[in-house]
Amino acid sequence: MRNLLIVMLLLFITACGAKKGEQTVRSVRTVHPQATHGESVKRLSGVVKEAREISLGFKTGGAIERVYVKEGDYVSKGDTIACLEQDDYRLGLDAAQIQYEQMKSEFSRIEKLYRAGSISANEYEKASAGLKQLEVQYNVNKNKFDYTTLVSPLDGYIQTVNYEKSEMLQAGSPIVTILDMTAVKIETDIPASIYMKRGEFTAFTCSSPLEPDKTYPLNLVSINRKASSTQLYKMVLAPAGTTFGILTAGMNVSVEITIDNTGSDKKTEYLLPVNSVADSAGTPYVWVVSADTTVKRVPVTISRVDASGKLIISSGLDGTEQVVRAGVNALTPGEKVNILPEADETNVGGLF
Numbered sequence: 001m002r003n004l005l006i007v008m009l010l011l012f013i014t015a016c017g018a019k020k021g022e023q024t025v026r027s028v029r030t031v032h033p034q035a036t037h038g039e040s041v042k043r044l045s046g047v048v049k050e051a052r053e054i055s056l057g058f059k060t061g062g063a064i065e066r067v068y069v070k071e072g073d074y075v076s077k078g079d080t081i082a083c084l085e086q087d088d089y090r091l092g093l094d095a096a097q098i099q100y101e102q103m104k105s106e107f108s109r110i111e112k113l114y115r116a117g118s119i120s121a122n123e124y125e126k127a128s129a130g131l132k133q134l135e136v137q138y139n140v141n142k143n144k145f146d147y148t149t150l151v152s153p154l155d156g157y158i159q160t161v162n163y164e165k166s167e168m169l170q171a172g173s174p175i176v177t178i179l180d181m182t183a184v185k186i187e188t189d190i191p192a193s194i195y196m197k198r199g200e201f202t203a204f205t206c207s208s209p210l211e212p213d214k215t216y217p218l219n220l221v222s223i224n225r226k227a228s229s230t231q232l233y234k235m236v237l238a239p240a241g242t243t244f245g246i247l248t249a250g251m252n253v254s255v256e257i258t259i260d261n262t263g264s265d266k267k268t269e270y271l272l273p274v275n276s277v278a279d280s281a282g283t284p285y286v287w288v289v290s291a292d293t294t295v296k297r298v299p300v301t302i303s304r305v306d307a308s309g310k311l312i313i314s315s316g317l318d319g320t321e322q323v324v325r326a327g328v329n330a331l332t333p334g335e336k337v338n339i340l341p342e343a344d345e346t347n348v349g350g351l352f
Contacts, residue, residue, distance in 0.1 A: 026331070027338045030289055030322040033270035033313065041306060046188035046206060046237075046255040048247050050181055053159065055174035058084060059147040064167050069176065071161055075152045082163075082175055084148040089141070096141040100134040107131045156180045184244055186218060188255045189232035198223055203258040204237050211245050218255075269303060270313045277302070277311055278328040286316075287324040287331050294336050295324060 062084035069081055107127050114124040159177040163169055186206055204218035217240040224234040237255070247253065277284050277300065284302050287295040300316030317323075322339070324331065331337070 025336055025338050026327070027340050028289075028327060028331075029325045029340050029342070031273060031276060031325045033272055033317045033319050033321060033323060035319055036269045036271055036306070036312060040259050040304060040312070042194055042257045042259060044188045044190060044194075044255045044257070046186045046253045048244075048249055048251045048253060049185050049187050050179040050249040051183040051185065052180045054154070054156075054178045054180065056081060056150060056152070056176050056178060057172045057174045058082075058150055058169065059171055060084070060089075060144050061170045061173075062089075062148065062168070064163055064165050064169065064175075065148075066165055067161060067163065067175070069158045069161065071158055073158045074156070075158060075178065076155050077152055079152045081150040081152055083150065086145065086148045089145040089148055093138075093141040093145045096134070096138040100131075100138040103131050103134045150175065152178060154178065154180055155182065179249060181249065184239065184247070184249060185221060186237040186239075186253060186255060188235050188237070189228070189230075190223075190235050190257075191232060192227065194257065194259075195223070195227075195233045197259050200260045201257055202260050205256045205258075206237070206253040207256075208245075208247055208251060208253045210247070210251070214245055216244060216247075217241065268319070270317050270319055271306065271310045272313055272323060273325060274309065274311055275326045276323050276328065277313075286321075287328050289322040289324065289337060289339060292336075293339065294334050295331050297333055 065083045065085045067082045068079075069075060075081065107130075110119065110124060110127040113119045114121070156178040159179050161176050163173075163175045169175065201220065204220060205215050206218055207215045218237040219240050221236040221238050223236075227233050272286065277286055279285070280297075283299055285297050285299045288298045289295055298316055298321070301314045303312040303314035306312055324337070
């Protein structure tokens with residue numbers, strides 16, 4: 001009995017020693033640093049604008065006879081917008097036409113007498129000058145009469161109507177505002193810090209919460225060279241494509257500007273997920289898996305955070321490393337790890 005107890009005790013001690021000698025190998029997932037070539041993305045608020053906004057007014061004054069459009073109407077080039085009361089202008093035109101026709105007939109008679117030598121050259125020249133003067137007066141009155149009808153100079157939408165029937169207005173007073181929607185543009189304001197890098201802009205895009213799955217490429221049109229009172233510089237962009245989805249004038253969009261921050265040395269930077277970087281006494285570092293599947297601590301320099309929330313690493317990596325993606329605070333230098341394969345997007349849950 002005593003011998004049996006001794007044997008059992010020895011087996012127990014041996015089993016405990018074996019358990020203490022075993023080491024748990026952690027399973028980790030890794031990620032390769034993604035090269036960014038020093039590019040950063042700045043996101044700004046912008047607004048969709050019409051190609052142009054035109055205020056239309058009569059070239060002459062008077063009382064409004066009729067307004068043919070209302071706000072929101074679409075008009076084509078040449079459509080009648082409004083007209084003034086024409087009675088007085090018609091009387092002036094008729095009077096000028098009568099005088100002109102009478103003088104024209106009189107001049108024809110004087111011209112025959114001049115050719116026959118019955119009147120002097122001076123009398124003939126006076127009659128010719130009088131005819132030309134009346135012709136000018138007739139054309140002036142005819143133009144004024146034509147000016148009583150206002151037509152659209154382009155295709156567009158009526159944005160505002162400022163006057164109603166019977167109201168008096170002066171020449172040039174804007175009666176309507178038309179939006180030219182044949183094209184749109186994007187306007188945004190950039191601070192001086194971005195304006196100073198305008199020569200390093202490489203790409204422009206915009207998106208809207210109304211179409212969260214769509215991004216529209218843009219082309220740079222212009223940047224104001226003088227800042228506004230708020231120290232911002234207006235930048236105008238145009239859609240690179242022919243279609244612009246459902247976005248129209250007045251809608252807010254998010255504008256993204258890609259900037260090349262590398263300068264002349266073209267130093268490559270790398271993207272890493274936030275969870276892959278740890279910190280020790282203010283020094284950021286990552287765990288790199290060596291060829292023997294042990295991990296080593298590698299200090300890195302964080303340059304900034306990109307628009308997607310990833311960290312941009314400016315030094316410490318060359319892009320060939322396998323960096324532990326998560327659980328970095330539980331590792332120790334020289335610890336052996338098991339690298340898990342990447343999940344197959346077509347085999348969710350590892351069922352196959």
